[in-house]
Amino acid sequence: MANKNMKQQVMNGIRDKVLTLDTMNQSVKNIEYAVRGPILLRAMELERELQQGVKKPFTEIIRANIGDAQAMGQKPITFMRQVLALCQYPDLLSSPSFPEDAKKRAMRILQSCEGHSTGSYSASAGIQMIREDVARYIEHRDGGIASDPDNIFLSTGASSAIMAVLNLLVSGKGKTRTGVMIPIPQYPLYSATLAEFDAVQINYYLNEEHYWGLDVAELQRALEQAKAHCQPQVLCVINPGNPTGQVLSRENIEAVIRFAYEEHLFLMADEVYQDNVYAEGSQFHSFKKVLMEMGSPYAQQLQLASFHSCSKGYMGECGFRGGYTEVVNMDPAVKQQMLKFQSVRLCPPVLGQILIDIVTNPPQPGEPSYQQFQQEKKAILARLAEKAQLTEKILNKQPGIHCNPVQGAMYSFPRIQLPPKALQRAKELGQPADMFFCIQLLEETGICVVPGSGFGQKDGTYHFRMTILPPLEKLKILLEKLNQFYAKFTQEYS
Ligand SMILES: Cc1ncc(COP(=O)(O)O)c(C=O)c1O
Incomplete structure (x- = not known):
């Protein structure tokens, strides 16, 4: 046998590659991440062609595929960059160009860095x-509800904390494999991580007819079905929602907490969009606060991890990779394991940590930077609110497209009716129908959005996700062009 292997390895004098698509980790191969998937790759190709002077029916690619605010032109908050600059290059502490509170903040941070250096x-x-x-x-x-610094773990964006907590939770084999309930549509970090860890993904569907609300009856249905083939142990909730933009009411959160408690589930609350709430009557309620206010037995027993990030909100500092998780009612021995796991990776990026410090400890009234910080923050959030409304309004003008209100986060997830001939053509091409629509949209208009199939959706429904991040004027043009394309597309395939 060993001889035969050897022969195969050296056939024709060329050794087989050790690492191939067949030999590689199949769990990694199973990962899909639509936000940076084939559509983006094609968009990048088109961009290169435009640069080379190839004629297209459009002059630029408008990227509405990813929640990256600064990539779409949003300016960083001045105070954040001042503190970062001072921490990075402390010689600037003597420069008159920086306000005194930024200098004080930088000195305080540097005092707590090893060797007083961010390096x-x-x-x-x-x-x-x-x-x-x-x-x-x-x-x-x-x-005023207490929070213990020992329960806070800073992380490399929220992503690494979400993956670390899931990693702690996933165990078992066959029917005892951990089942993780995730919303559909979902942010694909969840499905990708579950594929990587070979955990069982349990889909619960958000209610599109009810503004993408979260129904406890649906949670129950999904859970009961899943019990036959795995051990459901985790419930993930994204609030405000990505890609759906819904903001959960307090009553809804209480019902979810009761459900998780009764079904003995670990609750993961993804709250990276906590500052992004726009709709009148909508308000962000943290799972931690609602849990603690519900009192016994929930407050003392339900295990919760909630996540936040400097990538979203008004900050949009995605590239610095700052985030944190707060764990509640976690067994101290498990917390030690979590710390051990994090220590293998040494530490989250220090600059990302500094940004988290500024998010959680912004300039206070009376400090020199207070006014400007507040003005910049409010202006960004007001602009996003305006764009959220505009998106819903313009898309809903188009028969065949339906867009729920964008109550929060940074996306709309409109539903599109696609004619039978388009479905047929997509089938012939071996593409999901909404992927076919999005590719055609990109090729003809330069607009880059992500097909709903990358986030999950009810069978027989079609959607796409677009961000509300392009500058207002560009967004208006994008939306009008999208409507026109949709009308042309449906006519062509009718
Ligand atoms: C719902 C949700 N959670 C987590 C993340 C990850 O954010 P980051 O790792 O940049 O903090 C994102 C990013 O888009 C998101 O939309």
């Missing part, structure tokens, strides 16, 4: 002073 590793759970600032921020946000 050193930090403690694995993050810089202790920043964990304390995060805990104080959570207490303030939640109306």
Whole structure:
């Protein structure tokens, strides 16, 4: 046998490659991440062709595929960059160009960095002073409910914290494999991570007819079905929602908490869009606050991890990879395991940690930077609110497209009716029908959005996800062009 293998390896004098698509980790091969999938690759190709002077029916690619605010032209918050610059290059501390509060903040942060340098590793759970600032921020946000810095783990964006917590939770084999309930449509980090960890994905469907609401009856249905083939242990909720933009009411959150408690589930609350709430009557309620206010037995027993990030909100500082998780009612021994896991990866990026510090400890009234910070923050959020409304309004003008109100987050997830001939053509091409629509849209208009099939949707329905991040004037043009394309497309395939 060994001889035969050897022969195969050296056939024709060429050794087989050790790593091939067949031999590689199949769990990694099973991962899909639509947000940066084939549509984006084609968009990048088209961009290159445009640069080379190839004639197209459009002059630029408008990227509405990814929630990356600064890539779409949003300016960074001045104070954040001032503190970062000072921390990075402390010689600037003597420069008159920086306000005194930014300097004070930078000196305070540098004092807590090893060797007073941002170039050193930090403690694995993050810089202790920043964990304390995060805990104080959570207490303030939640109306005084206590938060323990020991329960805060800083992370490399929210993504790494979500993956770390899922990694702790997934175990078992066959029918005892951990089942993880995720919303459909979902942010594909969840399905991708579950594929990587070979966990069982349990889909619960958000109710599109009810503004993408979360029905507990649907949670129950999904759970009961899943019990036959796995051990459901985790419930993930994204609030405000990506890609659906819904904001959960307090009553809804209470019902979800009761459900998780009764079904003995670990709750993961993805709250990276907590600052992005636009619709009148909508308000962000943190799962932690609602849980604690519900009192016994929930507050003492339900296990929760909630996540936040500097990538979203008004900050949009995606590239610095700052985030944190707060864990509640976690067994201290498991917390040790989580810390161990994080220490293997040494520490989250220190600059991302610094940004989290500024998010959770912004300039205070009376400090020199307070006014400007507030003005910049409010202007960004007001613009996003305006664009959320505009998106819903313009898309709903077009018969065949239906867009729920964008109550929060940074996306709309409109439903599109596609004519039978388009479905047939997509089938012939071996593409999901909404992928076919999105590719045609890209080829003819340069607009880059992501097909609904990348996020999951009810069978027989078709959607796409687009961000509300392009500058207002560009967004208007994009939406009008999209409507016109849809009308032409449906006529062509009617
Ligand atoms: C719902 C949700 N969670 C988590 C993330 C990850 O964010 P980051 O890792 O940049 O903090 C995103 C990014 O788009 C998201 O939309």
